[in-house]
Amino acid sequence: MSTILITGANKGLGREAARRLSEAGHDVWIGARDAAAGTEAAEALGGRFVQLDVTDDASVAAAVDTINNSGTGLDVLVNNAGIIGARKPVHEITADELAGTYATNLFGIVRVTRAFLPLLEASDNPVIVNVSSGLGSHGVTSDTDRVEFNVNSLDYCSSKAAVNMLTAQYAKGLTNMKVNAVDPGYTATDFNGHSGPQTITEGTDAIVALATIGPDGPTGTYSDRHGVVPW
Template identity: 45%
Template sequence: MTVTLITGANKGIGYETAKQLLARGHTVYIGARDAERGQKAAAELGANFVQLDVTDDASVGSALSTIGAAEGRLDVLVHNAGVLATTLDGPAALRSFDTNAVGLVRVTEAALPLLRKSSNANVVTISSSAGSFWAVNNPERPEYGLPLALYSASKAAATMLTVQYAKSQPGIKFNALEPGTTATDMTAAFGIGRPVEQSAAVVVRLATLGTDGPTGTFQDESGPLPW
């Protein structure tokens, strides 16, 4: 059994990714900040639940300890938890970076001992082309007109962290992903996005890479993206 942890998986892309990986035979742990919602999602899917707030060191440590005690290793880690701030001020900036970038570091550092015990460890960061310098400066791209400075900046940081982890951890694959504009709670205010099933399938492709798969990339469903 492939052991998988998905953060922020009680809804949206994380939930659907869990569903698709369960169908592939993975043992899936749904990480969610809200215990009631996370337990409900896990029960619906037939997954396991761990309370995991990516902004809290103790919560992250406890979640990974639980998985370690039960499974002895971690094969796949999907960094899915994220926030999208529409205001631009100090508190919003701190929350955006703490969740979208620092949270990635917290969870990765806690997970590394378990990932190193896997024979084919994959780490997938749900990033965004809104954090691509190429995309936001390209008038032909939808990101060009998005007024999402904090989301874009924190996702740029998430992609860079992923690439740096790939360099420092050559035995583990780290890849960042633009999953496609998806209709979720996060994008509801914009009235945009495709069905979550389509974007989750892109996540699943990276989460199920073989031992010879790429690492250190930022890509979408069509392949590597400039950023």
């Protein structure tokens, strides 16, 4: 079994992924900005809570110390924390608003990944899963038959497209570990007012699958619960 850290794991997809992985016997760290919410989730799911704000260097460094000092080690990092962004027409989005969305969705992944690399490198089977979105896929958002075609979000969509390239570059550079991106799909969560047609469990299928790959598993891929997603 693996030791797994999931960021933004106190609710939504992160919480459900944590539940499923904990039930499968893995040792799961529940990363959350809010201590009360994170502690509640960890107690409910049988996991371990670690305070972690992906936008804050000191918070991430403290989380590394907490996990390192616990002696559990770390095998899998699931970069799940994300925000929807400004929810404005593209012509109204400012550079500062774009930067605000990127601070969590993109730079947060870089900050957390870089900080936890020493712990991951000590694992026999280090794995990184970056939770992206079909809204970050040029192929998906250009397909008029897909619901994603109708979404026009300058900050969120571009941040997730950047996550995909980030994943590809990490996979090329971190040759001693597996790094993959996943699209949960349009899932009913607080993130979208529970409007998605997929259940929360279906939305975590790809996350759980890629978090539990073995040493012979894929790297540099982008997939959902049905298979390969076009970049």
